[in-house]
Amino acid sequence: MILTKLTLHNFGIYAGRHEIDITPKPDRPIILIGALNGSGKTTLLEGIQFALFGKFAKFLSKNKSAYLDFLTNSVNRRNLQDSASVSVSFITKRRGRQQQFEVVRTWSLKTHGASADTVQVFKNGELDLELSERWPELSETFFPSQLSDLFFFDGERIESLAQPARCSELIRTGLNSLLGLDLVTDLSKTLQTLDRRLKVEGVSEEHKEKILRLNEKVSVLTDQQQNLDHEMSEILARLGDLQSHLETLRAQLKQQGGDLYEQRDLLVQRQSELLSLVASKRSELTELASSNLPLTLLEGMVKQLEALARNGLTLDQKEVVQDALSSFSSSVIGELSGRSEFTESQVEFLRKIHSTLMEIQKDDDSRPEINFSKESIFRARTEGTHNRSIALKQLLELGKFQTELDQIDRQLLAVPDAVKLEPLFIEIKSTEDDIRSHETKRDGLQDQIERVKRDLESSTKQFNTASDEVRKNEADEKQLIKMHEQLVRGREVLANFEEKIRNKHIANLEKLIREGFEILLRKKSFVSSISICPDTFMLTIKIVGEGAVPASKLSAGERQLLAVAVLWALAQASGRKLPTVIDTPLGRLDSSHRKSFVQNYFPYAGEQVILLSTDEEIVGSYHRSLKKHTSHQYLIEYDDKKQSSEIVKGYFEYSKEAA
Structure with a gap:
């Protein structure tokens, strides 16, 4: 079945008559229709479904009030009209011959009484009264309404089917529709009812x-x-x-940045703790610097002083040490500031120590007297070595706290x-x-x-x-028992038939889902098999090197790909060549998977694929990739003066196309 023409008249946002050719060319299955949100894109999808299925269209939810509301709200009143119509033309093969059909559905607003649509079906250009009268029944031979969910869907449905429970329900209903198992279930229930009725009829009035x-x-x-x-x-x-x-x-x-916002109080609390820790470590290091720790930086000179002390020589040692200390600390700071393992805050801290020492040197009264006896030098060296190990530990902790504090400061700025x-x-x-x-x-x-x-x-x-x-005392007990046994056997046969035919088609469906999933993933050796539980219809994916994984454990993007693979597989399993119509095809997909859909799904989803895209979806490189597979391009534009949408040839043409 190939759709060839869609005609809208005073339908929804479309005032007047609008007609588009949607016949695909050989090897170019895609019909691309672009539209901004709110300009009538979804109305087209509903128009096709309503023309074919009327009040049985899935989007009306089998709700009478929804159907009546739809009829009322779908009449465009711009030109004070009170009637509307939608029609779909299609070609299909019947008894080996290609034939053309047109389904025209018309309705009017009624002042009194409920509105209702009328349908006329034309076969090869002539009105066919039998088809028109029996269309709700005969339309199932062209396009079974139970399968419409497999061929008419949107991005939101793909997102919904990414939930394992929704996906398993799709598989269950899809299989039942494809195999007609709903009829088997109904027949089994009927036999059960007959069995109970038999027991009632087999007893006396008493x-x-x-x-x-x-x-x-x-x-x-x-x-x-x-x-x-x-x-x-x-x-x-x-x-x-x-x-x-x-x-x-x-x-x-x-x-x-919501995760940072939710952690803001914890970050502020930790920032306060770190500020206290940094201040404490700086205070401890300052205290160590005021001890004999600086002498550990003058190891060579201290050894010379020891030699002088042993030889009993006397010098103005204080001046020598102070001059050397000033020179040496300046050299140390210059050396450390060029090393990557020391942070700027640590070097700055050493500069402050140096400044403090220089201030002490300027104040003659504050200069400590230095005793250069052998005992004092030994004690100074021992204490200095001990203090140096403490200082190094404190510096490392200070650096760790400062690094964490800097990171938290950056996080708080990003809140x-x-x-x-x-x-x-x-x-x-x-x-x-x-x-x-x-x-x-x-x-x-x-x-x-x-x-x-x-x-x-x-x-x-x-x-x-x-x-x-x-019944023990009833005359016809044997006959009743025999009939009961036959009914029970009949139900057992139906149950056995249902199980076998379902398992057979489940195996085929598993194969089709795996093939489609691999194509969409672009990983041929990623999945070794996909299995469907015959009781729950839940999917389990066996990944190479990882074993069996339930569908719920896949990433959100992978579940979206799996959902489309299921739709694709069910459509293939139906054995029917029907048109696929997808509204906002990329709207709910992860950006990382859009390219796969464009390259690996849309061109091969069927002999006719109608895509209804916004200006945020099939544009730029995606549009260029689909051009060689596209037969027609249309753009829906809203005309403020006419207060109506118009369908024109062409597609989006502005900067986004260059993306």
């Missing part, structure tokens, strides 16, 4: 009231269980969406303004509240499910016991 009452209770509880299971599926799916959204919000917060982050914090809190609310609903619902399950088991047991007890 006991029938009791059996009927128990049968009714079983039926009610069965319906309750099905409804609760469906409600649980919806809650789990919604939880998956919320958790995915929260993950995205937290990533945005981190990107904008963003609270006003800037406030909207994100509010949305994160709201999402977290929603998650907690849904988790509470989930837990409460699980309790209900368990309770109904117990009641159903108990009621079914009571029903079977009562009916079996009554």
